[in-house]
Amino acid sequence: MSDRKTVQSVAMKGGELRVPGDKSISHRAAMLSALANGQSRISGFLRCEDCLNTLSAVGQLGARVEDLGDEILVDGIAGRFVQPEGLLDVGNSGTSIRLLAGLLAGQPFETIMTGDASLCSRPMERVAVPLRLMGAEVVPEGERGCAPLRVRGGELEGIDYRLPVASAQVKSCVLLAGLYARGTTRVIEPRKTRDHTERMLQAMGVDLGVDGLDVILQGAGPDLPQLRTGEWSIPGDFSSAAFWMTAAAITGSEVVLTHVGLNPRRTALLDVLRRMGCDIEVTEAPSTEWEPTGTVRVRGGQLHGTVVAGDEIPNLIDELPIVAVAGALSEGETVIADAAELRVKESDRISVVAEGLRRCGADVEERPDGMRIVGQPAVAGNAVVPTFRDHRIAMAFSVLALKAVAPVTIEDASCTGTSYPGFWVDLEQMAPGAVSSCAVCD
Numbered sequence: 001m002s003d004r005k006t007v008q009s010v011a012m013k014g015g016e017l018r019v020p021g022d023k024s025i026s027h028r029a030a031m032l033s034a035l036a037n038g039q040s041r042i043s044g045f046l047r048c049e050d051c052l053n054t055l056s057a058v059g060q061l062g063a064r065v066e067d068l069g070d071e072i073l074v075d076g077i078a079g080r081f082v083q084p085e086g087l088l089d090v091g092n093s094g095t096s097i098r099l100l101a102g103l104l105a106g107q108p109f110e111t112i113m114t115g116d117a118s119l120c121s122r123p124m125e126r127v128a129v130p131l132r133l134m135g136a137e138v139v140p141e142g143e144r145g146c147a148p149l150r151v152r153g154g155e156l157e158g159i160d161y162r163l164p165v166a167s168a169q170v171k172s173c174v175l176l177a178g179l180y181a182r183g184t185t186r187v188i189e190p191r192k193t194r195d196h197t198e199r200m201l202q203a204m205g206v207d208l209g210v211d212g213l214d215v216i217l218q219g220a221g222p223d224l225p226q227l228r229t230g231e232w233s234i235p236g237d238f239s240s241a242a243f244w245m246t247a248a249a250i251t252g253s254e255v256v257l258t259h260v261g262l263n264p265r266r267t268a269l270l271d272v273l274r275r276m277g278c279d280i281e282v283t284e285a286p287s288t289e290w291e292p293t294g295t296v297r298v299r300g301g302q303l304h305g306t307v308v309a310g311d312e313i314p315n316l317i318d319e320l321p322i323v324a325v326a327g328a329l330s331e332g333e334t335v336i337a338d339a340a341e342l343r344v345k346e347s348d349r350i351s352v353v354a355e356g357l358r359r360c361g362a363d364v365e366e367r368p369d370g371m372r373i374v375g376q377p378a379v380a381g382n383a384v385v386p387t388f389r390d391h392r393i394a395m396a397f398s399v400l401a402l403k404a405v406a407p408v409t410i411e412d413a414s415c416t417g418t419s420y421p422g423f424w425v426d427l428e429q430m431a432p433g434a435v436s437s438c439a440v441c442d
């Protein structure tokens with residue numbers, strides 16, 4: 001059965017859309033609710049493959065999970081998980097394995113986590129190193145420091161840890177282990193990254209402060225962490241909305257994304273698209289939620305190239321494939337720099353994006369930490385794009401196809417379900433007639 005879809009340029013209809021829930025927040029809502037003292041309720045949980053893997057992992061670790069459809073109820077275990085039977089398989093999800101490693105470092109038993117071929121080729125020493133310093137035994141059992149990841153928890157001591165790379169996953173891992181540690185855990189970031197973990201822990205009553213680039217947390221030590229339960233209403237995922245914002249940008253149409261997360265550590269794409277020439281209006285919802293949300297209206301136009309680098313990178317790390325697409329369809333040059341982390345995402349997103357762009361007829365030069373693209377009004381298309389089953393590659397090139405002279409075929413089209421179930425249906429709504437039917441659809 002073919003798992004390809006062909007996307008062709010049509011008149012983009014645009015309009016209003018509410019994208020599914022935020023992936024990063026859904027992972028954390030499942031894990032932290034599982035840890036809390038009592039029952040938490042989660043609405044808007046993203047039922048993508050990655051987050052469902054986290055939910056099933058916390059179930060295997062002893063939390064009771066009840067899916068009511070519009071809400072998920074999680075009965076937390078008050079700080080002490082139970083040893084799972086067998087391996088925890090988290091599929092494609094880097095967030096699951098790295099954040100759970102932090103929690104498991106504080107448990108008095110051994111767990112082995114694994115995942116698919118992509119996950120088992122991604123670096124795990126970056127979490128193993130600080131967890132060992134805190135007192136856990138953490139062994140990446142794959143080749144070159146990769147998963148499967150064996151974690152034997154122990155009595156942990158707080159540490160001061162300067163992150164060698166800007167990574168919210170590593171920061172969160174250390175903070176979650178810090179909940180179990182004696183004394184203070186301080187994480188020093190080289191650049192600010194998404195702070196969903198910090199916001200949720202504060203909402204659950206954890207003593208956590210932020211001082212510039214330092215995040216400081218007081219651990220429970222021999223007493224187990226006592227987290228208040230939560231009522232989590234999860235906003236739409238800015239990283240999913242980003243595909244429609246960019247589709248409007250390159251086609252000169254208009255989209256309105258409602259109830260989307262507007263955490264400032266996630267929204268740097270808005271600044272980039274504005275610099276490129278888009279007209280963007282943001283209306284923040286008056287809310288008391290722990291995360292800002294609102295509506296984003298994007299009107300596209302004639303785009304011009306820009307430079308994306310430095311502190312901006314962590315705040316649009318997952319949007320860089322779609323930024324590259326925007327660059328390929330802008331006047332002049334777009335440069336992405338300081339983004340070597342892209343090479344260790346679900347695929348090597350620098351080489352995979354550069355290869356896809358080349359196949360579609362764009363002018364791109366791959367660099368160690370990014371790429372340089374010389375844009376044009378439309379790309380030739382008439383290409384098959386390999387995705388390496390990376391969801392964001394599949395979605396980025398589907399958007400590119402809206403401005404290709406001839407159709408573009410996306411391989412492994414079903415991999416969009418990793419983060420965005422319903423992507424193909426939404427593409428058909430935004431751009432009717434753009435997608436050719438195929439055997440594997442969601």
Ligand code: S3P
Nearest residue numbers: 024095166167168169170317318
């Ligand atoms: C995530 C952080 C980012 C991001 C990933 C989700 C998270 O990874 O790319 O998709 O939920 O914390 P890094 O923090 O490793 O850059």
